[in-house]
Amino acid sequence: PVHAGSEDVGALLDWWQAQALDVCFLPTPIAEYAFGRNLGHAQLRTLLIGGDRLRKLPADLPFELINNYGPTETTVVATSGRIDASQAVLHIGKPVANTQVYLLDAHLQPVPVGVAxxxxxxxxxxxRGYLNRG
Incomplete structure (x- = not known):
C-alpha cells in the first residue's frame, strides 16, 4: 500500500491479507513476522520469499513456499527452491538458469558434502565489476 507510514508491518500484512493473490513475494523477515503471528492468506497458493536468511518456519503452511537467495553481487535471485516444513534443514535451493554455485574452501577448492x-x-x-575479484 502507498500511504504515509507505510513502514508499519502490521498495516502491510493487513493489506496483504485483503488482496486477491494466488502468488506473491514477501521479504523473508516480513514472511517470518507473519508466520510468527499465525497470519494466513485465504487464496494464496505460492509464497515467494527472499532477501534474507530463512530462520524459522511453521510446520503447517497452507501454501507452497519458495525460498529465493541472491546476495548483493547477483541480480536479484541466484538460487531458488521449494521449502518443505518437514525438512530438517532449511536450504537456499538450486541455481537458477544461467547460474552456477560452488562451495569452496580457503584454497578455492570444492569442499566435500557436509563440510563448511x-x-x-x-x-x-x-x-559487473565482480569478475576475477577474489
Whole structure:
C-alpha cells in the first residue's frame, strides 16, 4: 500500500491479507513476522520469499513456499527452491538458469558434502565489476 507510514508491518500484512493473490513475494523477515503471528492468506497458493536468511518456519503452511537467495553481487535471485516444513534443514535451493554455485574452501577448492565452505556464484546474473575479484 502507498500511504504515509507505510513502514508499519502490521498495516502491510493487513493489506496483504485483503488482496486477491494466488502468488506473491514477501521479504523473508516480513514472511517470518507473519508466520510468527499465525497470519494466513485465504487464496494464496505460492509464497515467494527472499532477501534474507530463512530462520524459522511453521510446520503447517497452507501454501507452497519458495525460498529465493541472491546476495548483493547477483541480480536479484541466484538460487531458488521449494521449502518443505518437514525438512530438517532449511536450504537456499538450486541455481537458477544461467547460474552456477560452488562451495569452496580457503584454497578455492570444492569442499566435500557436509563440510563448511564459502559460497561462490558464477554466471550471467553476477553484477559487473565482480569478475576475477577474489
Amino acid at each position: 565452505g564459502e559460497l561462490y556464484i558464477g554466471g550471467a546474473g553476477v553484477a
